[in-house]
Amino acid sequence: MSDIDDGLHTPVDATRGIGTPPVDALRAAGTVGAPAGGPAFDSDHPPRADLVSDCVHCGFCLTTCPTYVLWGEEMDSPRGRIHLIGQGLSGEPLSDSMVTHFDRCLGCMACVTACPSGVRYDRLIEDTRAQVERRHPRTARERALRTAIFALFPYPQRLRLLRGPLRAYQISGLQRLVARSGLLQRLAPTLATLESLAPRLRGVPRPPARVRARGTRRAVVGMLTGCVQSAFFPDVNSATVRVLAAEGCEVLIPPGQGCCGALSVHNGRRAEAQRFARKLIDTFERCGMDWFVVNAAGCGSSLKEYDELLADDPVYAERAAAFTAKVRDLSELLTELGPVARRHPLPLTVAYHDACHLGHAQGVRAQPRALLRGIPGLELRAIADPEICCGSAGVWNVLNPVPAAELGDRKAKAVLATGADLLVTANPGCLMQVAAAVRRRGASIALAHTAQVLDASIRNLGAAALLDRD
DSSP, X not given: OOOOOOSSSOOOOTTTTOSSOOHHHHHXXXXXXXXXXXXXXXXXXXXXXXXXXXXXXXXXXGGGOHHHHHHOOGGGSHHHHHHHHHHHHTTOOOOHHHHHHHHTOOOOOHHHHHOTTOOOHHHHHHHHHHHHHHHOOOOHHHHHHHHHHHHHTTOHHHHXXXXXXXXXXXXXXXXXXHHHHOHHHHHOHHXXXXXXXXXXXXXXXXXXXXXXXXXXOOEEEEEOOOSHHHHHOHHHHHHHHHHHHHTTEEEEOOTTOOOOSHHHHHTXXXXXHHHHHXXXXXXXXXXXXXXXXXXXXXXXHHHTTHHHHTTTOTTTHHHHHHHHHHEXXXXXXXXXXXXXXXXXXXXXXXXXXXXXXXXXXXXXXXXXXXXXXXXXXXXXXXXXXXXXXXXXXXXXXXXXXXXXXHHHHHHHHHHHHTTOSEEEXXXXXXXXXXXXXXXXXXXXXXXXXXXXXXXXXXXXXXXXXXXXXX
């Protein structure tokens, strides 16, 4: 095990588990919640010292952490970052070096799954990032990029305005010309990443505000249409609605629903995320829904934590807790209800990719596999190193295009090695990231969301509907 000493911090002793100061020492030092200008963290929801002390530096997280796998740097592992958080709570300032290691975390939560001690790394890194965003001065370039990202991605209407120009760019042949030249990658890697991630766009009508159940109504569900999902994968939303209706659900899709706040909360923009959460609760709690269904993994993980996000809000705390209790991933709800719609055969080999915020953050792994195995003729194949993130991680691949591409290439290689006809996953970011990586390798594989596979089976469309999508 390598111990990294960057000149600012004491190396972690990985073998004896003494790298993180014990909680009593942190409290005695009087630095938890210390005012800005000195220690790294202020009193506004600092990372909790008792959660820091839960880490015993056993090392089980190392092989599942994408940045540690890439670089082998102790401070770019979960236990290394926890050590840095502990130093911040002990009075160390929020240095550029410390922030760099925090920023490099993808937030994939593979370490949470791997940890035998139950360390809440998810809570620690989220609280730390909120402190970083409020207290750490970034460069002008960093500020400009982050401002542009968060002025665009959480707003579905703004994203939809890009569809026309992007579609024209794709069908004109200009995209292929730019790709062959390699000029964009050399001159503007961030822009090149955005360009490579853009999926093939299809014209799909927006779903109506209410879709009635087919047959006996078994549940009334509200549905999140999402930001990137609604703008770039509207066919996934349409498939989701059809599957829900076929399984006896009345689907409510109020117009004007905004972002759920996932991108914001995962990047430390807590106040912004809270605004989005309040609006979404206002929009849906009047619908009379039994459940709230999500078909995007990153969104689902944040929606299930609205109760924590708004715990201090006297107006919304109880409402957020009630809302959170109704949130279900699509595969969760379908499994709970049990299938009633007939499944027709799909003679396909499928590689199923666990989106990190579905498998690690929500613990939803068995349900989508069970739904896929319930389709006659469909064969599931395992992907090697499934716990390693594909490198998408919300907007991490835009902020860190080079390491994200390396992770994407690793995932694409593992996916192609399965020899499967189709890659299936449950997150728009994963679909874009893996598709881009497959193209870089000069290979091809069909990609689909779990909802699209179920929809094709229920409607008896045949395998061609999933394999011939260009």
